[in-house]
Amino acid sequence: MALDPERNEGYAGVIVYAWPEMHIIEKSSAILPLKFPYIPGLLSFREIPVLGKAIEELEIEPDLFFVDGQGIAHPRSMGIACHLGLLLEKPTIGCAKSLLYGSYKKPGQKRGDSEPLYSKDKKVIGQVLRTKLSCNPLFISPGHLIDLETSVEWVLRVLDGYRLPKPTREADAFVGELKREGRK
DNA sequence: GCGACAG
DNA sequence: ATCTTGTCGC
Numbered sequence: 001m002a003l004d005p006e007r008n009e010g011y012a013g014v015i016v017y018a019w020p021e022m023h024i025i026e027k028s029s030a031i032l033p034l035k036f037p038y039i040p041g042l043l044s045f046r047e048i049p050v051l052g053k054a055i056e057e058l059e060i061e062p063d064l065f066f067v068d069g070q071g072i073a074h075p076r077s078m079g080i081a082c083h084l085g086l087l088l089e090k091p092t093i094g095c096a097k098s099l100l101y102g103s104y105k106k107p108g109q110k111r112g113d114s115e116p117l118y119s120k121d122k123k124v125i126g127q128v129l130r131t132k133l134s135c136n137p138l139f140i141s142p143g144h145l146i147d148l149e150t151s152v153e154w155v156l157r158v159l160d161g162y163r164l165p166k167p168t169r170e171a172d173a174f175v176g177e178l179k180r181e182g183r184k
Numbered sequence: 185g186c187g188a189c190a191g
Numbered sequence: 192a193t194c195t196t197g198t199c200g201c
Contacts, residue, residue, distance in 0.1 A: 040190065098190065
């Protein structure tokens with residue numbers, strides 16, 4: 001998702017890939033006024049309306065979603081990946097670029113190195129995963145209908161040499177283009 | 185009371 | 192999220 005502060009609008013983008021070829025088979029986007037502010041822990045209320053609209057436009061029903069944000073690695077175990085998964089009734093993986101909640105030990109520097117992310121009551125709620133040599137790790141946590149181990153496996157499977165998984169990285173670039181066109 | 189705080 | 196060129200490290 002991308003933002004246009006001036007117009008207070010959110011740009012959501014979704015890209016569907018064929019597995020295991022990983023070529024794009026469909027793209028969709030949506031632009032809507034934002035009706036909720038950004039409050040850490042309440043990201044769902046701000047982004048799901050826009051993300052939901054972009055996903056509704058799809059002709060294909062994806063079998064798995066990589067979501068930009070946390071899954072159960074959340075103060076109430078309800079990150080945006082959980083919310084989206086419940087609404088769609090589809091498996092979702094939370095793939096965040098930074099920490100929202102939990103504690104962890106710094107993982108090794110090699111690609112694939114990881115350390116568990118713990119909640120306040122010392123339960124494993126995610127995995128801090130190094131997706132590229134010497135780059136900041138990603139915070140992976142299950143959203144809906146998937147477990148942590150499988151979530152990490154899928155993220156590693158769709159990495160293609162960059163820090164962010166291919167779906168996330170290309171969807172980001174996609175909304176970035178839309179925003180440039182939109183504000184011209 | 186103080187610090188932390190997805191996008 | 193976003194503002195943004197050059198720059199440091201692997």
